[in-house]
Amino acid sequence: xNPPPTDRGTPFVAPALVLLSLIxxxxxxxxxxxxxLHKLPLFGISRFAGLENYRFLLTDDRFWNAFRxxxxxxxxxxxxxxxxxxxLALLLNRTFPFKGIATAIVLVPWAIPTxxxxxxxxxxxxxxxxxxxxxxxxxxxxxxxxFWALNAAVFMDVWKTTPFTVxxxxxxxxxxxxxxxxxxxxxxxxxxQLFSRxxxxxxxxxxxxxxxxxxxxxxxxxxxxxVLTGGGPANTTETLSVYAYKVLFQTLQxxxxxTLSVVVFLCVGAISVLYIRLLGRAGQ
Amino acid sequence: xxxxxxxxxxxxxxxxxxxPFLWQVxxxxxxxxxxxxxxxxxxxxxxxxxxxxxxxxxxFLRFMANSMVVAxxxxxxxxxxxxxxxxxxxxxxxxxxxLILLFILSxxxxxxxxxxxxxxxxxxxxxxxxxxxxxIITYTSLSLPLCVWIVTNFFRxxxxxxxxxxxxxxxxxLQAFWHIMLPVAAPGIFTAALLVFIFSWNEFLFALTFTATxxxxxxxxxIALFPGVHEVPWGEIAAASILATLPLILLVxxxxxxxxxxxxxGAVKG
Numbered sequence: 207x208n209p210p211p212t213d214r215g216t217p218f219v220a221p222a223l224v225l226l227s228l229i230x231x232x233x234x235x236x237x238x239x240x241x242x243l244h245k246l247p248l249f250g251i252s253r254f255a256g257l258e259n260y261r262f263l264l265t266d267d268r269f270w271n272a273f274r275x276x277x278x279x280x281x282x283x284x285x286x287x288x289x290x291x292x293x294l295a296l297l298l299n300r301t302f303p304f305k306g307i308a309t310a311i312v313l314v315p316w317a318i319p320t321x322x323x324x325x326x327x328x329x330x331x332x333x334x335x336x337x338x339x340x341x342x343x344x345x346x347x348x349x350x351x352x353f354w355a356l357n358a359a360v361f362m363d364v365w366k367t368t369p370f371t372v373x374x375x376x377x378x379x380x381x382x383x384x385x386x387x388x389x390x391x392x393x394x395x396x397x398x399q400l401f402s403r404x405x406x407x408x409x410x411x412x413x414x415x416x417x418x419x420x421x422x423x424x425x426x427x428x429x430x431x432x433v434l435t436g437g438g439p440a441n442t443t444e445t446l447s448v449y450a451y452k453v454l455f456q457t458l459q460x461x462x463x464x465t466l467s468v469v470v471f472l473c474v475g476a477i478s479v480l481y482i483r484l485l486g487r488a489g490q
Numbered sequence: 491x492x493x494x495x496x497x498x499x500x501x502x503x504x505x506x507x508x509x510p511f512l513w514q515v516x517x518x519x520x521x522x523x524x525x526x527x528x529x530x531x532x533x534x535x536x537x538x539x540x541x542x543x544x545x546x547x548x549x550f551l552r553f554m555a556n557s558m559v560v561a562x563x564x565x566x567x568x569x570x571x572x573x574x575x576x577x578x579x580x581x582x583x584x585x586x587x588x589l590i591l592l593f594i595l596s597x598x599x600x601x602x603x604x605x606x607x608x609x610x611x612x613x614x615x616x617x618x619x620x621x622x623x624x625x626i627i628t629y630t631s632l633s634l635p636l637c638v639w640i641v642t643n644f645f646r647x648x649x650x651x652x653x654x655x656x657x658x659x660x661x662x663x664l665q666a667f668w669h670i671m672l673p674v675a676a677p678g679i680f681t682a683a684l685l686v687f688i689f690s691w692n693e694f695l696f697a698l699t700f701t702a703t704x705x706x707x708x709x710x711x712x713i714a715l716f717p718g719v720h721e722v723p724w725g726e727i728a729a730a731s732i733l734a735t736l737p738l739i740l741l742v743x744x745x746x747x748x749x750x751x752x753x754x755x756g757a758v759k760g
Contacts, residue, residue, distance in 0.1 A: 213663040215582025219590065222575035222634055229609065229631030230597045236608035297499050308500060310746040312507050317738040319692035321710040322731045326514050329724050337513055340528050365510065370753065377754040426601040429694040433714045447603040447695075454607050455699060464607055471604040478599055 234471065240464035248458045259465035269466065271441055272449040275356060279431075279445055280424035283363045287420055288413065290364065291371030296405075298372065299379045309376075316369035324433035327362040349435055352442040359431050359443055363424065371416050378412030379405070411485070418481040422474055446470045511735070518728035525725055540729035549704040550730060553712040557734075560622055560708055561690040564629035568686045571630065572637035573679055577667050579638070580645035581653055598635035602695050610699055620702045628696050633686040640685070640755045644678025645671065681752035684745055688738060709734045 244255045263269050298309055315323065330338050331348035339345055348358045382405060390400055428447040431437065437444035437452070444452075447470060454463030517525065519536040544550045578584055579591065609628060610619075618624040648671065656666040672679070694710045701707045713734060716727050742749060 213582045213657070215578030215584040215663075218574040218578030218582065218663075218667070219584055221571045222594075222638060223590065225571060225631050226594065226597050226634060229628060230600060230605060231593075233605035233608035233612070234600060236611075237604050240607060294503055297496070297503060300496055302493075302496060302500065306746060308504065309750070310743045311504050313742050313746060313749065314507050314511060314739060317688060317742040318511065318735050319694075319710050319713075319738070321692075321694050321714045322735055323510070325713060325716075325727055325731060326510050329517060329728070330510060330513060332724075335526065335528050335724075337528070337531075340531075365506070369507070373750050373753045377750070422599055426603065428603060429710075433694075447601065450603050451606075451695070455610075460607055460611075467601070467604040467607060470601045474599060474601050478596075 241468045243461040245460040276445040283360045284420045294372045295375035320429040540725035557709040563626045564690040565687045567630040576641035629690040637682040640682040644675045
């Protein structure tokens with residue numbers, strides 16, 4: 207019935223492909239090459255080093271520390287965002303007046319630049335003058351203590367990005383047929399049964415998509431940590447991207463910095479492959 | 491009873507979402523001597539001093555202008571390059587279409603930290619460091635996958651017959667795209683443009699790396715590097731934050747529906 211598309215679309219697609227190749231693909235290939243060099247532009251040093259950088263990386267305690275921080279940050283923040291996002295989405299899926307305004311308000315943290323929200327939270331976390339300690343009636347040095355600092359960054363990220371998960375989950379909830387829920391209710395199913403037997407299973411594909419987007423983003427985290435704590439105290443909040451950035455642009459070691467970047471790239475690639483497999487299985 | 495709990499939960503959700511921002515508003519109008527105390531929570535006499543210092547005493551308007559130029563140009567370019575690509579991918583014959591779609595999708599997953607060092611070297615070699623074009627080119631490319639993805643989904647919903655009829659009537663593919671398809675897909679393109687604008691306004695890593703002076707500095711970098719002589723000027727930072735965030739909050743409140751649609755377009759169906 208549909209006429210077969212016979213016009214050649216290549217001229218329409220070409221500009222986008224050229225730009226993506228120059229500004230995204232070429233840099234990725236180039237960073238791979240850089241990761242095999244000893245490159246210190248400041249001293250005019252640039253020589254081939256083979257896998258030396260990678261060998262050094264395996265014994266670099268600061269790398270493993272950053273790796274652990276990143277995994278912790280991604281795992282905890284994404285789990286909390288999913289749980290809180292699910293609760294908010296179920297709430298916003300009910301019928302009540304001024305729903306559009308409520309949805310817009312819940313979206314606000316998502317629209318605030320990460321840098322701005324980091325500075326907002328930095329002020330709220332202030333030990334002596336922060337509203338958080340005032341409201342809780344405590345005197346915690348949130349950003350100065352090795353235990354609290356990483357959790358403080360996680361908490362800020364949860365505030366900032368939960369709206370994104372809410373939006374996706376809300377769209378998933380709207381697709382669930384009302385008749386199905388009504389039929390189950392007539393058959394005597396309780397609220398928890400409705401949720402665990404119908405809503406949650408039908409939401410599974412969307413939950414997986416949320417997990418993909420959020421895990422990839424959280425694993426690459428830079429702005430939130432860099433502005434909130436700068437990786438301190440004593441590197442306890444330093445994530446892979448922050449460490450790589452410091453090696454690249456503060457100590458100007460382009461070779462080893464690129465090696466760290468490649469590792470972030472490989473991790474992100476592995477995570478996406480894993481999730482896409484899960485998604486494929488869920489789709490069957 | 492159920493209504494009552496819904497109302498309570500909604501109030502909690504609104505406080506959670508707006509609370510930190512409202513506290514920043516309060517901070518921005520508190521005189522300096524009251525910022526050094528807590529309580530009182532609210533200022534005894536609200537002042538606009540912090541705003542005055544930010545606007546008159548720092549190159550803040552310059553930073554705002556830079557961000558505006560960068561975000562507008564990136565949005566325009568991204569749509570100008572992305573919409574034709576989306577049309578080609580959704581409606582025309584393209585060789586290796588699956589491969590191209592996979593490439594575009596995976597490009598959106600590349601971590602920025604992996605591309606920042608080579609791009610820095612390229613921009614330095616091209617003498618584009620510390621210029622707005624360096625950011626515009628980068629943001630256009632970074633947002634292109636999202637733009638193509640959203641608009642492709644929109645074009646796919648347009649029946650093939652419309653395009654076919656236009657071709658039978660003698661339109662060239664380009665004319666059909668310009669006169670028939672673009673108007674139909676306008677809402678999708680607008681949605682994509684909104685998201686690209688917000689992304690470009692907020693981006694930090696590349697802006698931090700590529701800019702060195704106020705001449706090209708954008709708002710997020712300015713706020714992250716806000717100078718303090720003796721102690722952190724919380725009042726001024728709060729005022730600058732409010733000014734930098736207001737345009738975005740306006741966009742979200744006015745175009746909430748479009749933004750929601752854009753965020754879900756790729757995720758739920760794709």
